[in-house]
Amino acid sequence: xxxxxxxxxxxxxxxxxxxxxxxxxxxxxxxxxxxxxxxxxxxxxxxxxxxxxxxxxxxxxxxxxxxxxxxxxxxxxxxxxxxxxxxxxxxxxxxxxxxxxxxxxxxxxxxxxxxxxxxxxxxxxxxxxxxxxxxxxxxxxxxxxxxxxxxxxxxxxxxxxxxxxxxxxxxxxxxxxxxxxxxxxxxxxxxxxxxxxxxxxxxxxxxxxxxxxxxxxxxxxxxxxxxxxxxxxxxxxxxxxxxxxxxxxxxxxxxxxxxxxxxxxxxxxxxxxxxxxxxxxxxxxxxxxxxxxxxxxxxxxxxxxxxxxxxxxxxxxxxxxxxxxxxxxxxxxxxxxxxxxxxxxxxxxxxxxxxxxxxxxxxxxxxxxxxxxxxxxxxxxxxxx
Numbered sequence: 396x397x398x399x400x401x402x403x404x405x406x407x408x409x410x411x412x413x414x415x416x417x418x419x420x421x422x423x424x425x426x427x428x429x430x431x432x433x434x435x436x437x438x439x440x441x442x443x444x445x446x447x448x449x450x451x452x453x454x455x456x457x458x459x460x461x462x463x464x465x466x467x468x469x470x471x472x473x474x475x476x477x478x479x480x481x482x483x484x485x486x487x488x489x490x491x492x493x494x495x496x497x498x499x500x501x502x503x504x505x506x507x508x509x510x511x512x513x514x515x516x517x518x519x520x521x522x523x524x525x526x527x528x529x530x531x532x533x534x535x536x537x538x539x540x541x542x543x544x545x546x547x548x549x550x551x552x553x554x555x556x557x558x559x560x561x562x563x564x565x566x567x568x569x570x571x572x573x574x575x576x577x578x579x580x581x582x583x584x585x586x587x588x589x590x591x592x593x594x595x596x597x598x599x600x601x602x603x604x605x606x607x608x609x610x611x612x613x614x615x616x617x618x619x620x621x622x623x624x625x626x627x628x629x630x631x632x633x634x635x636x637x638x639x640x641x642x643x644x645x646x647x648x649x650x651x652x653x654x655x656x657x658x659x660x661x662x663x664x665x666x667x668x669x670x671x672x673x674x675x676x677x678x679x680x681x682x683x684x685x686x687x688x689x690x691x692x693x694x695x696x697x698x699x700x701x702x703x704x705x706x707x708x709x710x711x712x713x714x715x716x717x718x719x720x721x722x723x724x725x726x727x728x729x730x731x732x733x734x735x736x737x738x739x740x741x742x743x744x745x746x747x748x749x750x751x752x753x754x755x756x757x758x759x760x761x762x763x764x765x766x767x768x769x770x771x772x773x774x775x776x777x778x779x780x
């Protein structure tokens with residue numbers, strides 16, 4: 396084997412292991428960011444159970460988790476397999492991006508900048524996916540911060556947008572981000588109009604209440620055995636929770652056979668014939684009753700998904716935005732059908748839309764342009780000679 400071949404072989408190993416190392420850092424981001432912790436302080440990773448700061452020789456990507464059998468060397472408590480999975484997954488994605496767009500050492504100045512930008516993009520997708528899976532949120536540091544990174548990347552490497560001029564790359568990135576933001580926002584709003592209410596009917600009266608066990612935490616809403624955090628019901632000021640009440644008690648007052656309408660900051664008790672009493676929820680200390688029907692507001696998806704698609708557009712362009720929406724919708728539908736087929740429909744309900752968007756974006760990176768070209772060739776009529 397020549398020296399040149401050895402260098403190329405090392406290049407492949409280096410980029411995979413570098414991706415695994417980035418995956419190790421992404422584990423820090425995935426754990427700390429939703430909790431409001433600094434990703435830099437403390438600098439070293441720590442055990443989630445005993446807070447033991449892990450030395451470098453016990454924090455080697457992939458290797459340490461396997462050698463320690465997924466346990467902390469200090470307290471012996473288990474460490475989630477997610478840590479190993481994120482490192483392996485990120486390493487494989489980095490290597491796949493290199494294989495798709497990279498080359499050998501000699502051509503590094505040509506393919507290097509584009510691959511570097513796609514590695515940044517891949518890291519944002521991985522971090523956003525696992526945070527969304529665990530916490531059902533997409534932090535602004537990932538979505539808005541990622542959009543800024545995408546705009547800078549497109550200006551520096553206009554090839555990401557299929558352009559050669561830096562200004563055109565930036566402007567197309569900006570327009571694509573706007574399309575991602577506006578396009579999915581429109582989907583969210585239309586989904587809210589079409590599917591924005593979920594109705595529950597009870598065969599017999601069920602007890603309901605609004606309580607706040609901890610003053611520093613938002614209230615919770617309970618209907619029989621169902622418990623809903625306040626933020627899961629009220630995501631926007633226009634949301635309404637409508638309760639058909641057999642009885643209702645508000646502070647020291649009570650009514651029978653009325654309709655209660657809970658809003659984000661107020662309660663309206665409709666006593667009939669257009670008469671309604673309004674209460675400021677901050678002044679309500681006791682709220683409970685019985686009900687036979689509840690109408691809950693719900694979202695087609697969260698606004699974080701909208702910002703996530705904006706970030707995807709800033710890196711990959713407007714075609715990728717349209718492809719990602721379609722691919723994510725198809726993936727979501729297929730997987731939901733699969734879970735229902737095997738009798739695990741609740742599993743599908745636990746997967747937010749962000750991971751589907753991330754999967755659709757990665758499909759575009761590897762296969763999207765080829766799929767679009769194939770499709771257009773099938774629908775374009777042949778030229779008549």
